[in-house]
Amino acid sequence: MENQHYQQLVRTFQRLSRFSHLSAVAGWDMATMMPPGGSSARGEALAELGVLQHQILTAKNVGEQLAGAEQENLSEDERANLREMQRAYAQAALLPESLVEAKSLAGSRCEHAWRTQRKNNDWQGFAPNLKEVVKLSREEAAIRADARGGSRYDALLDIYEPGMTSARLDVLFSDLKGWLPDLLQQVVEKQASRPCLDPQGPFPTDRQRDLGLHAMTLLGFDFEHGRLDISAHPFCGGVPEDVRITTRYNEEDVLSALFGVIHETGHARYEQNLPRQWAGQPVGQARSMGVHESQSLFFEMQLGRSPAFLQHLLPAIRQRFGDQPAFTLENFITWSHKVKPGYIRVDADEVSYPAHVILRYEIERALIDGDIEVDDIPGLWDEKMQQYLGLSTAGNYQNGCMQDIHWTDGGFGYFPSYTLGAMYAAQLFSAARSALPGLDDSLAKGDFSPLFNWLRDNIWQHASRFTTAELLTLATGETLNTRYFREHLTRRYL
């Protein structure tokens, strides 16, 4: 057999991908459908599968085949696939099975209990579970850092955003910290002088759901290969052939669920448009969490909150909730661009959002590197919220450090992806505008296809063929910088 090592690897990764499919469905079900009593059996089942996947990926013969395949006569795409296989192998082979299983179990337990504990503002109940997750995440980080060099936190960061380091993040984030607070203050002051009516609810859940489905249709979501449901924490899950997005509804807020749906639709279209010929192979997967987030923010912020898109949305909103003074076009756009520092990251406007991420980044880095402990989190959270956004979260855990799902199952290192994504998205939108001279006209006519085609050609179809830096450079002509994000915020908000 030609390239027999490589072909055996392809079969192994196809197998792993099929098991990941089942894990993704069971995970989606756990968050959307599962009754509470199913939790512990589900956690055990997922952990068992996780151990199996770990065994398959780290089997001795995989290491040998990877070495063997290096010598084989591979195409450029196959070589990119091999590079991603090696990365996956190296990431996994480091960890002992017992740690993988313990982390999966502790994560399931913590996440499941969190769903109730958050509602009850129960930090005392949550903290012990989180400590266990942190303990195991630190063990993981230590093992990874020993193998690759660099800090413990960097070792986790690299899982989600390959090639990124906290040194580089510090540069980017301190750039943001240099101008964003001023910009935020100016925007808040400017908006304070401009009257704006709030839409008056209630906005019934079933009509919000219908509106979300309408927006998904406008944005090209493929309902033959996906669906929309409800979960405590919105996410995009499932598999490329069957993408499951979720949202949560607040009957007093006409837009929060909708823009959640638009956000997840960005993730979903990336997944739905990954190249099918590489299905199940590492090179066929989304590039990184940051690039993934760039697609969701491209949809939510760059396109979704553009005046052109808001103008297309407004009749659909009026149709479902009736007309009211807040629904004049001018007021609606003004209101949709409202900037108001708040407690909740997922509800944050795009100007205050980076502060939420930088806060989490600073806390989780210190936590993983061992500079602080879980018990320090609520105090630090309160302190940084006051410093960055002028808000106190003292005693308010559910809207403070218990608001996010990420840490519950050990997803430390993920948060920076959000703000990397925002910066990628701005840089990509700017490049798309340069590449598509008639873009603003077509957006004004409600024709989003040129934009989606550009994304398909420049991002989606490449999957993991290139590194993130290469992908961004090919698409935009330059490496990541904060300039386009700053220009975008300045143009839209000042």
Added chain:
Amino acid sequence: MENQHYQQLVRTFQRLSRFSHLSAVAGWDMATMMPPGGSSARGEALAELGVLQHQILTAKNVGEQLAGAEQENLSEDERANLREMQRAYAQAALLPESLVEAKSLAGSRCEHAWRTQRKNNDWQGFAPNLKEVVKLSREEAAIRADARGGSRYDALLDIYEPGMTSARLDVLFSDLKGWLPDLLQQVVEKQASRPCLDPQGPFPTDRQRDLGLHAMTLLGFDFEHGRLDISAHPFCGGVPEDVRITTRYNEEDVLSALFGVIHETGHARYEQNLPRQWAGQPVGQARSMGVHESQSLFFEMQLGRSPAFLQHLLPAIRQRFGDQPAFTLENFITWSHKVKPGYIRVDADEVSYPAHVILRYEIERALIDGDIEVDDIPGLWDEKMQQYLGLSTAGNYQNGCMQDIHWTDGGFGYFPSYTLGAMYAAQLFSAARSALPGLDDSLAKGDFSPLFNWLRDNIWQHASRFTTAELLTLATGETLNTRYFREHLTRRYL
């Protein structure tokens, strides 16, 4: 380690059970939630897991451990567990992996396409898929029959109803065929002379769902460990810790979905009350499909259609759909006991139901034993429907031979379980009445707990500790016979 062979087996079967958990969730999702485009990836994922489970179960060391455990010092329960392990191993070890995978794939494909084809009455589209499933099922049956002796069909029957043979079924079913047609005719004639008002719809789906949830509550369904959804073909799936039942709604029919729900609730309570200390072990599983069906029919027919239960249901029905002349107690009971030969097995009354099963049994036995081919099915179906129930299904595939899901994924040998279950249920209810002198009083008061406690003590808690024959004898004092089923039908309908 004491009993080390046995302990290793316990770990292996726990692992298999966890994989079955994921397979059950993914299967439930496929039938209730999955968009059409997810089908082929899901089929591949489930097939991959099926192959893995097959590999684990049939690994050489399992055979050795089973032999070794025979010599170990096991308790009675452990020995029963070992017996069930050996049965599972023997069932599985016979089949080559390639056949297991091919059958899983062909079954997924056929079942998925059937969901659309049935709606379109598309026998031409369905037949080629079914032929592939039949071909693989025959291969399976041949391998099993070679190993155990007996006919090919008996080899499949034994999967669902261990210890049952077509020779024994022929005796039981020819007994039924001896008196049931006369009884059916007498009942139809008797009812023709008694006026009965039909409830007038529509009965909105959401209220039907609410009524179903109410009935589930009355019947002790544990919503912490289960839920109710919609699927094309109602089923009880999931795992004992999280039982998923489904129904389908017809807005013109007030009872079909409800009694479907009551039926599945019987399955669900059996699963939910299996002994937790044996969770994940073969001895902790439901005894057989026939015993499972005895529980659903106990709920649906013995209890659910009893005048006492119908009396408790009626106010809940009036509350949700308003009052109407058909909802007097007398008319409602008369109407609920209406016997009318029809096309659809799952909608059939309990007097005509056995004819549906005997028809399927005769066709599937001939199909597996090679006496007929797939192309013969529609003609035979029509012929037997005319003979047994006086109805023609010529050209009407969707309400004829395409109505059931069972054959689509190769579940040949399952159908007899339904009528075995009806006979077990009648025999069990009669035994419960003898054992519980105040039973009718407590049922009239709406207190079903004595009955459920009797089921728990005599059936649910025993799981697979005994053979079916032993279980029935322990619970009722005698082996299976048709007497109690005949008495039940005669008392209720004549």
